[in-house]
Amino acid sequence: MKFINLLASAVLALGTASAAVAEDKTKVGFVYVGPVGDGGWTYEHDQGRLAVEEHFGDKVETVYQESVPEGPDAERVITQMALQGADLIFTTSFGYMDPTLNVAGKFPDVKFEHATGYKTSDNMANYSARFYEGRAVQGHISGKMTKSNIIGYIGSIPIPEVIRGINAAYIHAKKVNPDVQFKIVWVFEWFDPAKEADAAKALIDQGADVILQHTDSTAPLAAAEEAGDVIGFGQASDMAEYIDGPRVSSIIDNWAPYYIARTQAVMDGTWESVATWDGIAPGMVEIGEITDKVPADVKAEALALKESIAAGDYHPFTGPLKKQDGSDWLAEGEVADDGTLLGMNFYVEGLDGDIPQ
Incomplete structure (x- = not known):
């Protein structure tokens, strides 16, 4: 009987210890x-x-x-x-x-x-x-690589985060290609592969040969691959399954x-x-591998832009910049403050269309 009691005590103690370990997690x-x-x-x-x-x-x-x-x-x-x-x-x-x-x-x-x-x-x-830092790099590549001068952008929800990305991409595409146009389609969803695919196809039908996206699925890259001669970028993750196809780089959220x-x-x-x-400097935003589809000089420029942003030598929203309505926003050399960026509710000069309300 004494042995049984000792055994029972041991089992009880083991159970109590296990419970304590579980509670400590x-x-x-x-x-x-x-x-x-x-x-x-x-x-x-x-x-x-x-x-x-x-x-x-x-x-x-x-x-x-x-x-x-x-x-x-x-x-x-x-x-x-x-x-x-x-x-x-x-x-x-x-x-x-x-x-x-x-x-x-x-x-x-x-x-x-x-x-x-x-x-x-x-x-x-x-x-x-600071996803907009990665969008600046994508905009540079897009402006250099488009042949039609039409870049398509799939927007998810019209909040400041997404609007910042559109503006950053456009500013840097326009810097290297004054003839570039952005066409924007809003799908009002973060993740809806069918809507994202339809948006990509609509943009391609309108002449876009570069597709940017702020939506979460790989459907736009699949549409670009199906169209042929259209490039795109991984969004939020590398989307490396398309690295031998239309994906020429990516923004990776780490x-x-x-x-x-x-x-x-x-x-x-x-x-x-x-x-x-x-953003890029602390490694929360990473730029995925830039593939050989991108000419060597463009790749070098894009990487130099990335390093300049990381080092704090350059800010993607540096003046002179105007708002879409032509009003002054940033003077020569002036940098946007975080408060304005966090509440951004306007397009920069040159973008067509209205931001949905």
Whole structure:
């Protein structure tokens, strides 16, 4: 009987120890607007999640929910993650901003991080990347490589982040090719392969031989490949499956270092609510391999532009620049301030069409 009691005590102690280990794990949640297999935006965020797992091993547990619509559904999912014991929750789309803020107010002991927004609270930070720096590089390549002088741009949601990208690409295409025109099609979705493909085909039918996109699937590159003699760029991830086809470079969003650092801060008890906006220099924005489809001199110029931005020697929004209506914006040598860029709601001079409201 004594042996049985000792055995039972040992089993109980082992169970208690196992429970303690489980409780010691930091639980990190991720909410995604698209599927993890989208090949673009959500795929790269999920690569960041996997990097957290690899870095911390059994010290963390990660959970995620994919294809969560922006709006009330997002608030439900975020609340559920908090109720299930998440210590840190990353919500990775602009439309999750208010739902995240609402849930953060109800769970003061949980840390929240919202991507691409502008609101914070004591337990809610925000973070984004200066994608416009990569768009400047893409614009330079596009302006040099277009033969038709028509560049197509697929816009997702008309928020400042997307408008900045259009402006940055156009400014740098126009610098190297004064005859260039941009045609913009809005699909009003972040991820909808069918709409993205239709938009790409419509732009190609209008004479575009370069397709840029701020949408999350590889459908525009597939349409470019089908059309032939049309080039495009990977968006948010490398989209390397098209590297032997129309993809000549890419913007890669590298979230892993940020996710690891913020998880570590929660573990250390040093987490603070901050607003982070990093670009090429810290490595949050990467320029994917520029292929041999791009002439050597153009590639060299594009890489020099990238290095100049990274070094802080050049800012993609440097005057003289006017707004679309012809009014002055930036004087010669003047650089746009972050406040204006974060709230950008206008096109620069030379772009046609209106920004949807």
